[in-house]
Amino acid sequence: MRVALRDLIFLTAGICLAVFPYLLLTSSSTCGTMYSKIYNSVAKIDSSWILPSPEIQSAPLNTANEFVSDLLFKNVRIFCFIINTKNGTELKAIHVNATWAKRCNKHVFVSALEEYDLPTLDLGLSENRSALFPKVVGTLKHIYKNELEKFDFFLKADIDTYFVMDNLRFLLLPYSRDDALHFGCRFYHINQYMSGGAGYVFSREAVRLSVEKGFSKIKQCGASARVGEDIEIGACMNALNVTAVDTRDSQGRHRFMPFSPMTHLIPGPTPPDHKQYFHYNYTQGADCCSDYIVSFHYVTSPMMYVIDTFLHRFRRIGSVDELWAKESRRDGDVISALKRLSSTQMPKDKEER
Numbered sequence: 001m002r003v004a005l006r007d008l009i010f011l012t013a014g015i016c017l018a019v020f021p022y023l024l025l026t027s028s029s030t031c032g033t034m035y036s037k038i039y040n041s042v043a044k045i046d047s048s049w050i051l052p053s054p055e056i057q058s059a060p061l062n063t064a065n066e067f068v069s070d071l072l073f074k075n076v077r078i079f080c081f082i083i084n085t086k087n088g089t090e091l092k093a094i095h096v097n098a099t100w101a102k103r104c105n106k107h108v109f110v111s112a113l114e115e116y117d118l119p120t121l122d123l124g125l126s127e128n129r130s131a132l133f134p135k136v137v138g139t140l141k142h143i144y145k146n147e148l149e150k151f152d153f154f155l156k157a158d159i160d161t162y163f164v165m166d167n168l169r170f171l172l173l174p175y176s177r178d179d180a181l182h183f184g185c186r187f188y189h190i191n192q193y194m195s196g197g198a199g200y201v202f203s204r205e206a207v208r209l210s211v212e213k214g215f216s217k218i219k220q221c222g223a224s225a226r227v228g229e230d231i232e233i234g235a236c237m238n239a240l241n242v243t244a245v246d247t248r249d250s251q252g253r254h255r256f257m258p259f260s261p262m263t264h265l266i267p268g269p270t271p272p273d274h275k276q277y278f279h280y281n282y283t284q285g286a287d288c289c290s291d292y293i294v295s296f297h298y299v300t301s302p303m304m305y306v307i308d309t310f311l312h313r314f315r316r317i318g319s320v321d322e323l324w325a326k327e328s329r330r331d332g333d334v335i336s337a338l339k340r341l342s343s344t345q346m347p348k349d350k351e352e353r
Contacts, residue, residue: 076169080104132229185256186279193234197297198256
């Protein structure tokens with residue numbers, strides 16, 4: 001009888017473990033609806049979440065075990081500007097500030113609540129979607145005037161985008177700040193452009209060209225009836241002959257992801273909108289993304305902490321980056337070794353969809 005009871009307990013537990021993920025993903029079921037309500041409640045408690053203590057915020061981000069991260073931080077200087085609004089999403093800035101943004105060399109929120117003591121650039125613009133392009137333009141003009149010579153690259157991100165800054169620096173390392181370059185997830189709609197949701201990067205020279213020869217100078221760099229600041233910026237970059245860098249890896253996998261981790265990683269047919277927008281071939285599931293992933297979009301505030309913890313605290317025993325371990329042995333110049341390795345991860349072809 002005890003054996004039968006034990007077997008029944010194990011069987012019940014097994015069924016629960018098998019069914020639970022399905023319930024989480026199924027909003028039509030009672031349990032799925034209950035989970036959805038609980039999750040929404042958690043997502044709404046932004047204002048009551050507490051920032052890490054000042055001691056934690058100001059502590060060194062890299063330990064002795066993260067020498068490479070520290071070296072990249074010093075050699076690829078990135079200014080991050082995160083587009084935010086005051087229409088109910090402003091408190092998300094607290095969680096971006098507490099997670100990935102602190103790994104930028106410097107970052108600002110373009111419109112945020114000053115009372116939260118966040119680094120803020122308020123351009124005095126309206127807080128709606130039509131102001132996104134003026135916000136980017138205004139920020140790049142501010143950078144040109146105040147920050148241009150202090151940094152190598154300039155990252156624009158949305159408030160719900162998560163960036164793996166080490167991997168972004170690794171990607172940018174072989175490129176020169178003095179070349180006119182634009183990085184991101186290349187889309188095609190009306191013209192070629194970088195997805196705004198996945199985030200995009202300007203080299204120093206691209207910023208200089210945009211301000212000196214683009215904005216308020218040529219019509220392609222002015223606001224239009226086109227929808228989306230990313231499309232507007234893409235038109236401007238094309239007109240200025242700024243190179244749109246193919247940021248896929250050597251296996252053709254993407255690094256800047258315009259949708260959520262769940263949307264990209266769960267196996268299945270490629271969603272129609274993916275096929276519609278991606279400039280290069282895209283594969284749904286685990287092969288969507290490079291091993292050196294750079295960004296995901298539509299990341300909720302709670303998920304910011306989950307991803308951040310998995311990347312920067314949890315370890316898998318025995319885990320080693322074999323490519324890096326092999327390359328780093330060639331000589332004592334770590335930066336040169338990283339550049340060589342980054343170059344090997346560039347796409348081998350320019351195959352388009």
